[in-house]
Amino acid sequence: MQITLKINGKPHKVEVEADTPLLWVIRDQLGLTGTKFGCGIAQCGACTVHIDGQATRSCVTAAADAAGMDIVTIEGLSGQIADEVQKAWIALDVPQCGYCQSGQIMSAVALLTSTPRPGDGEIDAAMSGNICRCATYVRIRQAIKDAAAKL
Amino acid sequence: MDRRPAASTIERRTLLKGLGAASAGLIVGVYIAPARAERPGQAQSAQSDVMAAAGSQAGLFQPNAFVRIAPDSTVTVLIKHIEFGQGPYTGLATLVAEELDADWSQMRATSAPADVELYKNLAFGMQGTGGSTAMANSYEQMRKAGAAARALLIAAAAKSWSVPAGEISIEKGVLRHAGSGKSGTFGDFAEAAAKQPAPAEVMLKKPENFRLIGTQLTRLDTASKSSGKATYTIDVRKPDMLTVLIKHPPLFGATVKSFDDAAARKVKGLVDVKAIPQGVAVYAENFWAAKTARDALSITWDESKAETRSTKEILAALRSASAGAKTAVSRGAMPAGDGIKTVEAEYVFPYLAHAPMEPLDCVIEADENACTLWFGSQMQTIDQAAVAQILGLRPENVSIITLLAGGSFGRRATPSADIASEAAQAAKAFGKKRPLKILWTREDDITGGRYRPLYVHKIKGAVDGTGSIVGWSETIAGQSIVAGTPMAAMMKDGIDPTMVEGAEDLPYAIPHLKVDVHTVDVGVPVLWWRSVGHSATGFSTETFIDELLALAGKDPVQGRLDLLAEHPRHRAVLQEVARMAGWGDKVPEGRARGVAVHKSFNTYVAQIAEISVGSENAPRVHKVWCAVDCGLAVNPDIVRAQMEGGIGFGLGAALYSAITLDKGRVQQTNFDAFRGLRINEMPQIEVSVIRSAEAPSGVGEPGVPPIGPAVANAWAKLTGKRVRQLPFVGDAV
Structure with a gap:
């Protein structure tokens, strides 16, 4: 089936199967590889994108269901919150292997968009769906707080 | 006499160590293999767009196999070790930049091609990364590569300016001649430097003159990994x-x-x-x-021909292994008689998947x-x-x-x-x-084998009437990682050293020590898992010594210190972590603290964990203090990051991770059942990096072994229950 996906502000006409996950359309068909594959069952958060502003696991979201909605990937992040989050990430050297960090940043930006001054509990709750096997969690927490302080 | 080796003798690295003038550093003979002409395909490194200088070969100065200086003065270091988070891109580039007197902002890193002659790990004799060796084996080699490039740039400037080379200095990437007031960049002299003869010897800096090594330089790969642009x-x-x-x-x-x-x-x-x-x-x-x-x-x-046993049957085979034991170490005899108290413990460690985020x-x-x-x-x-x-x-x-x-x-x-x-x-x-x-999908990864082996450790310990620990006899049963593989040469006297590392070299002054090994064949493929044998021996030795010290009525920190008189670096990290945590101070109601110290890969790490009883009848870890001695810390912030990550990785495994088999079939398939640590389970962590002039050692793995036993020792103090089987949660085996 042919659908139109609005990704990072631009419409893309793509041919998909009814069950094709959004993740693989983004990666394989559109070549936006910042969004990562980690588990395929919404357990790790590496594939997190924003759909109408909500942090969403693109590995279990059928592309067809996201047609017409506002999809943002790491490549399309913009605005003050995203800038401060990415600056904080760099200032603290958060990433190690780095593979999960696109998803971490997408979740962090969504958190700060809805909760500008999150406490530890709110950070843990919002970020607990994003696994980092390098366990960079101490710095993720601190980077979110540092970014929040700038907003 | 020309001491330069012929260009073909790549192996020859003449080390003419000698002290230079008081203000200078170490003079070393230097031969770093020259760069090879690019083979087709090799210039296409997918990282070149992000971290390395532009791939154009025009005007590129390649003084040796590790350093490329472009006309725009960017310095790209070819890194022979894979970067998967532990920081070799940054650390090895720092070594080059230090001796080159480059500015950190001009440094770039890219991966070296597969070429064993040029890029072998000097600890392995082949190209590869592991055993936390990247920094240790590169420390001198990469400094020499930087120093050699520096000498050529200076020679080119001296010729161009018609001044003595000895009067030219370099600071933050700028060459200067004070007498004439002339100055220039690396790019200015890149082309001319390429025509200078390679130096036979160079001067390496004394550590007190380091300006980049030991400082907090931002990682070269952070920006691309924070924007989705890094290419995997x-x-x-x-x-x-x-x-x-x-x-x-x-x-x-x-x-x-x-x-x-x-x-x-x-x-x-x-x-x-x-x-x-x-x-x-x-x-x-x-x-x-x-x-x-x-x-x-x-x-x-x-x-x-398939392995069809379940975990409990494999475990039974390990427990009952009795024939053909090999002895890794034996000194003294197990004391017996009046006044001798003994304890016996059996530890079981599950199969573990590595589960890297990128399958x-x-x-x-x-x-x-x-x-x-x-x-x-x-x-x-x-x-x-x-x-x-x-x-x-x-x-x-x-x-x-x-x-x-x-x-x-x-x-x-x-x-x-x-x-x-x-x-x-x-x-x-x-x-x-x-x-x-x-x-591979995640299911392929979790069910695909190559696990940390299932191990059974049995230990008997003895304490005499005066409260001294006098005997330690241990039997380790499990599969060998290296036997029957191309790396079987690692076997020593029929023993796979990865089974006994951390146990055979028990640092405590105990008169009787014996470690026996039973190697059991199982059809489940196994592999080294971050910290390898230490992932199990760190736990059994550090919880068992804690138990013996308790039996002897000794404090866990002081008791260890008393047994470590011959091991000053163990003592130093233990004393530092005790100082940081305020060991002996009152602990909040409902909480307890446990300590562990373990050396692995020539790095010494002590940790104290403060816990309470959390959900699932498992520890809730609130805070971890960590002291690490990895010799000279080239980048202390990366050392801290590796301790933080090692603690989180080790803690997740100790609390939650296990691979189990049912009639040969792996029962976990994804992150839902093969569980690691999530952010809501991550403790606060404070790390102290010991200042040291010793040779740098690794940090990728040594943060892992102490966390499990530190938590288990705190758990024993809090609940009275000794932990003999991992993980804490569930009944995996």
Whole structure:
């Protein structure tokens, strides 16, 4: 089936199967590889994108269901919150292997968009769906707080 | 006499150590292999767009195999070790920058190609990364590479300015001659420097003159990893490329008997299906088509030679192993008699998957004459040889572009060249000239074997009437990681050192020490997992010593210190961590603290964990204090990051992780059942890096071993229950 996906502000006409996950359309068909594959069952958060502003696991979201909605990937992040989050990430050297960090940043930006001054509990709750096997969690927490302080 | 070795004697590294003038550093003979002419394909490193200088060869100054200086003054360091988070890109570039007197902002890093002569790990004799050796084996080599480049730039400037070389200084990437007021950049002299003869010897800086080593430099790979721009294997795209998924046998040791691909071939985007030695390969235009087609395969497996036991049966075999024990260490005899109290404990450690965030993957492009692979190769020399053999090529015609990898924890360092072999077999079976991306799913990863071995440790300890620990007798049973592999040369007197490391070298002054080993054959493939044998021996030794000290009525910190008189570096980290935590101070109600100290990979780490009883009747870890002595810390912030990450990785495994088998079938398939640590389970962590002038040692692994026992020792104090079996949660075995 042919659908139109609005990704990072631009419409893309793509041919998909009814069950094709959004993740693989983004990666394989559109070549936006910042969004990562980690588990395929919404357990790790590496594939997190924003759909109408909500942090969403693109590995279990059928592309067809996201047609017409506002999809943002790491490549399309913009605005003050995203800038401060990415600056904080760099200032603290958060990433190690780095593979999960696109998803971490997408979740962090969504958190700060809805909760500008999150406490530890709110950070843990919002970020607990994003696994980092390098366990960079101490710095993720601190980077979110540092970014929040700038907003 | 010209002391420069002939250009062909790559091995010769004449080390003419001698002290220079008081203000100068160490004069060393320097021969760093020259850069090779680029082979086709090698300039296409997928990272060049992000971290390395522009790939143009024009005007590039390549003083040796490790350093490239471009006309724009950027300095690109070719890194022989894979970067999967532990920081070699930054650390090794720092060494070059230090001796080159470069400014950090002009430094770049890219991966070195597979070329054993130029880029072997000096600790292994082949190209590869592991055992936390990247910094240790590169420390002098990379400094010499930087110093040699510096000498050539100075020689070129001296000639151009007609001044003595000895009057030229370099600071933050700028060459200056004070007398004439002349100055210039690296780029200004790159072309002329390339025409200067290589120096026979160079002066290395004294540590007190370091300006970059030991400081907090930002990582070279952080920006690209914080924007989604860093390129991993899974991100490589080539014209005409297919995605390949492989259906592996459901049992270890099973093989394909026959398969029916009629339904799979109806999937849109499916290109071909082939049997290969590893299973059945599905070739498709994209991932989803490949996965859909793979799910539609109907395969009959030959399970006649497969491992069909369940975990409890394998465990029973390990527990009952009695014949053919080999002794790793033996001194004194187990005391007996009046006043001797003894304790016996049996520890069980489960199989563990590495589960790096990026599942195994590999891109391959092959024809009759040559082959190029793009992937996170951790053992380039082994991968190159394996691919060459499968494709009937010479190893030098197999190019490997080592990419950033999304974690490894040991998983990408397979003596059997797992993923590279699979890629080569898939390319061979396909037979057509299209690039292939072989990709594992998470289910392939968790069920795919190569686990940290299941181990049983039995220890008997003795304390005499005066409260002295006088005997320690241990038996370790498990599978060997290296026996029967191309790395079997690591075996010592029939013992796989990875089974006994951390136990045979127990640092405590105990008159009787004996460690025996039973190597048991099991059909479950095993592999090194971050900190290898120490992942188990760190736990059994540090919880058992805690138990013996309790029996002797000793304080866990002071009791250890008393037994470590001969081990000042153990003592120093233990004293530092006790100071940080305020050991002995009142602990909040409902909480307890435990301590552990363990040396691995020549690095000493002590940790104190403060816990309470959390959910699932398991510890809730609130805070961890950590002191580390890794010799000279080239980048203290990366050392801290590795301790933080090692603690989180080790804690997740100790609390939650296990792979179990039911009649040979792995029962966990994804992150829902194979559980690691999440952010809400991460303690606060405080790290102290001991200042040291000792040679640098590794930090990727040594943060892992102490956390499990520190938490278990706190748990024993809080609940009275000694932990003998991991993980804490569930009844895995």
